Amino acid sequence: MTTPFRIGVLGTHSTGKTTLLKRIEMELRGHGIRAGRTGNFGKGAAEIGLPKMQRHTETSTEWIIARSIASEIELGGVEVVLADRAVHDALAYYTAALEFRGEPVDSAEVDRLRLLASTQTPKYGLLIATRLDPEVPVNKQHSYDPRYRALVDTHVHALLAEEKLDHLVVSSDSTSQNEAIQTAVEHALKAVGA
Template sequence: MTHQPPIRIGVLGTHSTGKTTLLKRIQMELRGHGLTVARTGRLAKRAAAIGLPKMQHHTAASTEWIITQGIADEIAAAAQGAQVILADRAPYDALAYYHAALEYRSEPPPRLERERLWLLASTQAPKYHLLLATVLDTDIPVDQNHDYDPRYRSLVDHHVHALLADDAIPHQRVASDAPSQAHAIERALQLCLQEAAV
């Protein structure tokens, strides 16, 4: 007996731009239409819990862990029968955080490590039916419980969109306004309903 591969939707973008909230709303809509949905995430927190650096301190090792753990989580969700997998932090997201950390620290980019991590992330891009890239709006205040460095946050936003553009990765930009959010949710919903009907 063969099973149809799951529909994969990934979200990426700098911190506190609504990635997790967006995926929760998509998840709720999809479940309302009877689809089995798995949502992966919390990769940066899990990495930090085992002692790996995060944010502007990211290294090649922490980036590789986040990318490969995300891949493993998606494989597990597929094995458990999810019709739709919502990936909070698609692989290019981790790559952007790493590139931003190097620029933030004014460190010369280690060519071999960057190429290896780019190759790892790029092999995963074709697996996604839809990538949603959130856009930073600096006018929206950040939760005061988060002590984010605004320069690093902006660098991540820049690198997310630059990587997607440089590699011509199909994606949808998602701004913070309600119509943009609603359009992203509707696109995800229509895609999943169409694919599930095939």
């Protein structure tokens, strides 16, 4: 069995990551490509009593990174893995949570988590990072702290720059979204030889 092509999406909450991946998945399936999505790690962390969002810790970060890695591997039999929250996303959420709480960064711990995340970098054929548009309203069912949400956006893009990770930035604009979908599909089709 060949290694699947991986597309990872990062970005702060409610910036269209899951919707974007669903659209990419539909396009790929329309081309006869077997694709599978990962995700919902925050919910999984909460179910086992780990903190999330502003309360994110090094333990919850490590669990989410490890679970993300395992979930991508568990998607056997697919040609394309669509990672809803590539592994570096959890690290950005953690460093944003530390800043939000005004807590000092434990450099050794962050370096350890960065190393763990970096082991997965070569597996991604394409990384897509959503960009927060504060003008787009958030679903009223969610009570997100706007300051934390903005911090996560800043930390995601800073981390990608610091790690020098090639990525495609996607805004909430429909043209940007459509271009990202087209790019992702083209990369995937080329990678699987379709």
